[in-house]
């Protein structure tokens with residue numbers, strides 16, 4: 001017996017214990033505080049211990065209770081960030097994926113895993129009206145955005161007199177509401193932060209197409225090379241959807257790559273396709289099943305129209321990894337279209353979760369989130385002490401408490417930051433924050449398959465309660 005061997009019966013007992021722990025956790029989820037009663041000192045004391053030389057055996061599992069009791073809770077009253085709610089059937093698939101330990105590099109390293117990943121990517125593309133797009137699963141929207149812009153750089157940077165591609169004169173355009181991962185990508189790709197042009201947005205936080213055209217003309221006149229435009233299908237702050245058809249027309253006329261950052265919103269087009277018209281005009285598109293398809297982290301997805309651009313950017317195959325088959329299925333390698341080589345079997349959770357519930361159940365849940373956001377927005381709009389700070393097109397609701405109308409924005413910002421702190425301390429609901437045109441917002445984002453009307457109604461009650469003691 002090797003030192004790390006474990007008998008199948010012992011494994012089964014451990015798995016049963018973890019199944020009990022997780023099922024009990026799910027049974028008590030609703031009654032839990034959204035933030036655990038813990039502190040930095042407490043988590044240091046519990047988890048900052050030396051590594052044991054001798055194995056603890058099944059006793060090692062006892063500490064998992066502490067992990068559960070010191071974790072943030074995603075019940076229906078969790079409205080922070082843009083964070084999906086961890087559909088549990090998908091979580092079960094993760095156990096099998098880890099035991100099978102497929103390295104989803106290429107068909108020969110994981111035959112079923114590669115076929116299943118192709119299948120779920122096709123399902124996602126079709127579900128959002130982009131049938132025929134290629135793609136792969138990623139760690140999240142940030143890495144999908146990075147890879148998309150790497151493709152754009154490769155596809156649109158001209159070769160100079162020395163036969164080199166130099167992207168340092170290239171320009172990428174995005175709205176001033178673009179996610180921070182766009183600036184990060186532009187910096188990492190050597191295009192340079194100064195070559196990211198942020199285009200102003202209108203009163204609905206949507207990129208203004210005429211301003212984009214103006215910026216392109218100005219840069220062309222200055223000898224710069226417009227490379228790509230990033231349009232939002234759901235901005236992180238307010239869920240604004242940029243005017244995709246107009247932006248696509250400008251991109252086409254100026255030979256720019258069009259990337260749509262749909263990490264937050266694009267999957268909602270399964271329920272509300274009309275508001276996402278133009279998604280299929282993109283060259284590449286990010287979407288995040290770990291946000292609005294309720295999947296456990298991590299599970300992002302990058303789609304692209306033409307895989308030759310992905311191959312140009314990412315196929316740098318070493319001899320040791322060369323495919324040995326000419327069969328189009330058996331010779332396929334994800335690493336030739338992605339920056340990742342070793343990749344976990346992310347597709348299994350999505351495949352099982354979608355097959356278990358069916359697409360209709362996901363569509364209905366997304367529609368319910370959209371409805372709940374409208375319910376919250378109209379209650380805020382009607383309340384004399386609350387102010388809605390942005391239109392609610394998707395499911396992000398930005399608002400603030402208005403103690404009285406004579407207060408300045410600075411005073412209101414301080415007050416609302418304090419309210420947020422108190423709301424989080426109370427632990428009944430979890431909100432996050434945003435800043436819109438200098439105004440501090442309380443922000444509730446509903447991408448949660450557990451949220452009910454009563455949960456949404458508790459947002460206002462909690463904010464008023466927290467404001468009461470100011």
Ligand SMILES: Cc1ncc(COP(=O)(O)O)c(C=O)c1O
Nearest residue numbers: 082140141142179235236263264
């Ligand atoms: C619009 C948008 N883009 C990109 C991201 C980054 O996604 P991830 O956290 O999966 O890297 C987010 C995250 O909230 C987002 O809202």
